[in-house]
Amino acid sequence: MRSFSRERPSRADPVEAAAAGARFDQPTATENGAPARSYYTGRNLARAHTIEDLRRMAHRRLPAFAVEYLEGGAEEEATLVRNLAAFASWRLSPKALVDVSRRDLSVSLFGRPLPLPFAIAPTGLNGLFWRKADVLLARAAAQAGVPFIQSTMSNDRMEEVAAVPNLRHWWQLYVFGPHEIREALIARAERAGCEALVVTVDAQFYGDREWEQRRFAHPGRLTTGSILDAALHPRWALTTLSGGMPSFANDINYIPEDRRGFFESAFWIRANMDHTLDWAEVARLRKLWPRKFLIKGILNADDVERAAAIGADGAILSNHGGRQLDWTVSGLDVLPEARRRVGDRMTLLVDGGVRRGTDVLKCLALGADAALLGRATLYGLAAAGQKGVERAIDIFREEIDRDLGLLGAPSVKELGSAFLTR
Numbered sequence: 001m002r003s004f005s006r007e008r009p010s011r012a013d014p015v016e017a018a019a020a021g022a023r024f025d026q027p028t029a030t031e032n033g034a035p036a037r038s039y040y041t042g043r044n045l046a047r048a049h050t051i052e053d054l055r056r057m058a059h060r061r062l063p064a065f066a067v068e069y070l071e072g073g074a075e076e077e078a079t080l081v082r083n084l085a086a087f088a089s090w091r092l093s094p095k096a097l098v099d100v101s102r103r104d105l106s107v108s109l110f111g112r113p114l115p116l117p118f119a120i121a122p123t124g125l126n127g128l129f130w131r132k133a134d135v136l137l138a139r140a141a142a143q144a145g146v147p148f149i150q151s152t153m154s155n156d157r158m159e160e161v162a163a164v165p166n167l168r169h170w171w172q173l174y175v176f177g178p179h180e181i182r183e184a185l186i187a188r189a190e191r192a193g194c195e196a197l198v199v200t201v202d203a204q205f206y207g208d209r210e211w212e213q214r215r216f217a218h219p220g221r222l223t224t225g226s227i228l229d230a231a232l233h234p235r236w237a238l239t240t241l242s243g244g245m246p247s248f249a250n251d252i253n254y255i256p257e258d259r260r261g262f263f264e265s266a267f268w269i270r271a272n273m274d275h276t277l278d279w280a281e282v283a284r285l286r287k288l289w290p291r292k293f294l295i296k297g298i299l300n301a302d303d304v305e306r307a308a309a310i311g312a313d314g315a316i317l318s319n320h321g322g323r324q325l326d327w328t329v330s331g332l333d334v335l336p337e338a339r340r341r342v343g344d345r346m347t348l349l350v351d352g353g354v355r356r357g358t359d360v361l362k363c364l365a366l367g368a369d370a371a372l373l374g375r376a377t378l379y380g381l382a383a384a385g386q387k388g389v390e391r392a393i394d395i396f397r398e399e400i401d402r403d404l405g406l407l408g409a410p411s412v413k414e415l416g417s418a419f420l421t422r
């Protein structure tokens with residue numbers, strides 16, 4: 001079986017690209033290939049030391065089209081590169097000789113304690129990675145006590161995810177089709193008991209993930225090569241397609257009957273996103289929803305203030321993991337100014353490129369209430385299902401805990417600009 005590889009001709013700033021690449025691809029203590037080093041790609045989760053190991057395990061298990069869907073960024077992938085490099089441009093300034101015999105990783109999110117300073121970001125089509133993927137992600141999240149944000153493009157029914165015991169269940173809304181659809185989904189999320197509604201506003205047009213497109217002969221149909229490649233991944237097929245092709249369990253009834261194939265429905269929803277979506281409509285949705293309301297996909301401080309003004313409880317600073325507009329800033333770049341503008345009036349979450357405990361610490365030190373994990377937990381899922389997600393969460397817990405000790409900060413609540421240097 002082939003491992004995943006492709007040419008990556010990005011015009012992103014070579015310094016940024018190198019900073020991003022140095023995090024994973026170019027182990028720095030090697031010279032002329034010595035000592036020989038490689039990531040773990042076997043099946044023993046206990047041997048996955050880092051998120052990058054889980055990523056390599058996932059690449060090995062998945063067919064190439066699914067890897068492209070998981071990894072790809074839009075156009076030249078400059079935004080994707082920036083997300084990784086944004087973390088590389090901040091250095092940690094540790095404090096010496098602090099008693100760190102006890103370390104507290106918990107924060108407070110919407111008035112409730114959160115044992116770990118992150119949540120799981122909404123990702124659609126997770127059923128391509130594992131059968132019942134969102135139920136598995138939700139179970140792992142519930143065990144760890146962190147929120148799971150379920151996507152409109154989920155392949156599992158909202159109510160089934162809501163039934164996972166002890167889950168902090170948030171629903172992510174894509175605004176597509178006529179008003180009745182969004183209103184019906186919101187009413188359903190309310191009935192399902194979701195704690196928060198997250199309206200994603202950066203995807204009214206679908207970013208062109210060109211490398212993913214190259215896997216399709218035409219919209220809705222994979223190339224023959226991709227189908228053959230998928231057939232060469234029986235371990236993936238058995239654990240993913242054993243119940244048949246996944247479907248968009250929450251949206252399928254809104255899709256015309258002759259367009260309900262898996263990829264076809266995804267393309268139909270993309271083609272029917274509401275291009276008139278504006279602040280007035282988001283303010284109207286805010287009024288329809290009685291609980292916590294967040295806007296996801298904000299990338300400038302003026303918009304954060306505007307979100308506060310229409311009564312949003314939180315903003316998620318995000319460029320959608322580099323999958324939408326290319327050449328944008330990263331959520332992390334915007335965070336300090338956003339926090340300065342809204343003070344404590346608003347919950348600020350940030351995502352994009354979070355792969356390490358130190359990344360989470362940097363998010364918090366720059367003013368985030370918590371970080372969101374996108375691909376990081378998906379790597380765990382795609383490597384080994386629920387156990388893989390649990391391992392990803394454990395890796396973050398272990399790294400954050402150890403790094404707090406090394407940083408001289410007994411609690412994540414103490415993190416601030418004093419711990420950072422640009």
Ligand SMILES: Cc1cc2nc3c(=O)[nH]c(=O)nc-3n(C[C@H](O)[C@H](O)[C@H](O)COP(=O)(O)O)c2cc1C
Nearest residue numbers: 121122123124151200320321351352353354374375
């Ligand atoms: C495979 C995949 C699917 C995604 N689907 C959605 C989605 O359905 N809704 C949404 O708001 N964001 C979606 N996102 C964006 C994530 O919520 C998040 O912003 C992003 O993954 C963060 O970047 P990271 O993956 O580098 O951590 C998706 C991201 C990925 C990687």
